[in-house]
Amino acid sequence: MQAIHQFLAGFTVGDAISNESVVLQKIFASWGMEANIFCETFRTLARLRDMVKDVKTACSIVKPDDIAILHLSIGSDVNDIFAGLRCRKAIIYHNITPPHYFGFFNPNVASLLARGIEQTKEMSTLQAICMADSRYNAEELEKYGYKNVQVLPLILNFDLWKNINTRYMKKLKDGMVNVIFVGRIVPNKKIEDVILAFHYFQKWVKPNSRLILAGSYAGMERYFYYLQAGIKKLGTENVIFTGMIPQDQLNACYAASSVFLCMSEHEGFCIPLLESMFHSVPVMAYSAAAVPETLDDSGIIFTRKDFSRIAEMIGILYDDANLHNVIVKSQTARLQKFKERNIESELRMFLSPLMQ
Template identity: 35%
Template structure:
């Protein structure tokens, strides 16, 4: 039996792409033929995928489609007459993008509206959280199972003796997209207050801010806020390697996020894996992901 996965892009470090790789590994280890088809891929992952343009040459028995919004695959995929399973990774509400980029806001709004159509053509759906399951129910999906994002934590066990900072500062860490829904401005103001009382503290913000228009504009506004309010000891890393990410987790004393919308939030699990205390808003899927921890 051949079970193939489809997603628009496999980007290095992205949670959805990482899960697709884990699922393929599990399928192959259990005797299934399985490949991943994409439109876009990071250079260092080219050998892990096939391009969607080749998909029609393949005889799939089942398709697993990772959906987090409309993409270049969407219109072609809905026409394929093969049994389909949708994995829903959530869609950021469009209201968070209106201020920064209207085309992105419009596309995001359409992405959510498309769920109602997808409910009619997919045989089964997987939600990575109960929060996401409720969104699928509201969109008309019937057959839904909740399966949290699969993470291969073995790869996190990287021996590394490199010490990033040799001091006694308290290191607060945020990991995630630099996106308006993450409310990083709230995080900055919270740190400003904390740093006033503890000068030996730093805030490290790990995440890509150069890929999308909203992220670039949002990052510019965050830097302006830092300058205008004279916040010290804040460091934006930009996009980093997986090895560097592990170093930051090992360095951190506290993981903190003020995000206003999460369908799962993988960095919460990563932080707990490294034994880092977590501070987060009690909203959306965050309490479910933490499972009473934090």
């Protein structure tokens, strides 16, 4: 029996690529395939290690007629192991963040990202089916010499977004205006710009307001302390860093929020935009990388970081019920368009040349 194996640089809770690999594993099993996930043990969350196999065992498990799929997002020994396998291959490119964002805050991560870019360039000569989860990402692969790159959006489990921790939500629904950003606390997401825009909003538009920054800062402590110092210098109040929280609490954060504000400068897809749509939270986002593609004419996109005007727009969006409804309606239509796309069928079509 032919098998489809997935290769990841890391496997943990709350990670978009890890979540997608689990969804894909179930899909491949439904196709009658053996479906394994390989990762380095030390980069797999301890309590999830029974879900994956140590990548060091891959050479003894993967057969020539099997399909190996690499989720490519950072430099890793996994990439080299995948490249050396003697089997049928496919790559799903999730984008590699430019290393310069991390040079000061975490040189080790910057080094891994730089290595990932070099590995990506080297693998352009592999005989592999190439997919990317946005047109933006596909064009990046094409610049590295990849041919016939297909766009396959992230395969999402919408059921994860349904369960809301009502107790947690009630704590946040206390009369304050909640502005939210969701994502790892990392430099390319420009959290400092979110904070500065919120500072203007709180000082000049809605003093009784709160900023919720939901995401892990593990490994980015220097950046986290930099942000904390900036908040103290500005004198901004009610800024909450949730850290990594359970999905039902994250859903509660969305449900309690009035606006999602994204100032990120580099996104290969940006799932929180779709999560905001799911929870009917109006999105305001800086036009960068794959963000406009993911929003697809919904939400509010701006091309300049004029912080006072952004703050004013957040206030208008909060106060103007008609504008709020128009934006949410456009986002609901965008989300429905995404849901209606038969991504599993597209995946099977892309992989069909490799399947027996």
